């Protein structure tokens with residue numbers, strides 16, 4: 566198997582597996598129990614919290630564990646709205662049309678419940694946010710702005726530092742969805758990082774386990790818990806997912822080690838470019854969605870005009886290459902990705918767009934083999950499609 570679907574999830578790293586194993590064998594007691602083993606389990610959770618804090622450059626007490634990135638996003642947006650007095654009209658929530666569905670589908674739900682009004686910002690052809698449209702929206706004093714740091718489908722990086730400055734100057738809370746950024750790129754909230762009062766991250770995107778997410782809450786943010794109770798300093802109830810949390814801490818430590826040497830990242834970026842250039846050269850008409858904008862080193866979203874992404878994915882999968890069409894949660898649907906639609910990508914390209922996403926574990930041999938397979942799949946699908954359109958040719 567050549568796994569190029571790392572934006573969907575990553576393979577747990579050895580430290581994460583060992584930590585989860587330890588939690589199941591040794592630290593399985595309830596961390597809220599007052600007896601010694603319970604308190605030892607609590608101490609392990611606090612070590613994991615410190616590891617996450619070190620990964621993003623904040624204080625451990627600012628890190629809150631949830632069940633997923635999605636839950637952290639809901640807590641950020643719903644929590645900020647819930648901490649305000651109810652108003653008529655309801656408060657404004659600003660976001661962009663290229664967000665992950667966790668945000669994109671939450672806002673219409675809040676509108677339907679009369680809890681918020683949504684405003685969607687403009688993006689350009691690469692899916693980069695228009696700062697002018699953000700400045701205009703901020704002038705309307707929204708309750709919260711929610712923007713991703715990097716896009717899950719294209720890897721395009723948003724001007725989050727500028728957005729954070731605009732929000733901070735106007736006293737508007739910014740939630741940054743850092744799920745695809747954190748663990749792949751360096752994050753230093755306390756030093757030169759974006760002044761986002763709320764940051765979401767998800768350890769299964771950097772070789773931790775699924776079933777745990779984090780919300781970083783900087784000082785001064787008022788948040789109403791969505792699950793009241795005593796855990797997580799009263800901000801999120803529910804007995805902790807100890808294996809997931811300990812694995813998250815170990816994954817954060819390994820990610821930090823990897824990130825500390827920029828040459829590792831550069832090396833993987835070279836692999837992504839090698840892959841992308843070879844595919845474009847070998848598949849006439851192929852286009853890279855989001856090219857030209859700054860992008861994560863690991864993501865390549867390639868459109869193969871007049872082909873169906875599902876057919877390409879099946880052909881790749883049969884030959885051992887795992888990729889996906891847009892967001893993993895949209896796989897199986899024939900609707901073109903809303904992200905590509907918001908970028909104004911032509912429907913015949915959007916329908917045939919495939920996301921390949923590397924990890925720090927991807928090797929050059931895998932990339933070269935994947936290139937060979939992908940070119941063969943695309944060109945044979947193309948040949949059969951043109952034969953079907955023009956049986957006489």
Ligand code: PLP
Nearest residue numbers: 633634635665667717744745767
């Ligand atoms: N935000 C982005 C940008 C994502 O890519 C994802 C998952 O793909 C999420 C949020 C949701 O995270 P989780 O899978 O932990 O719920």
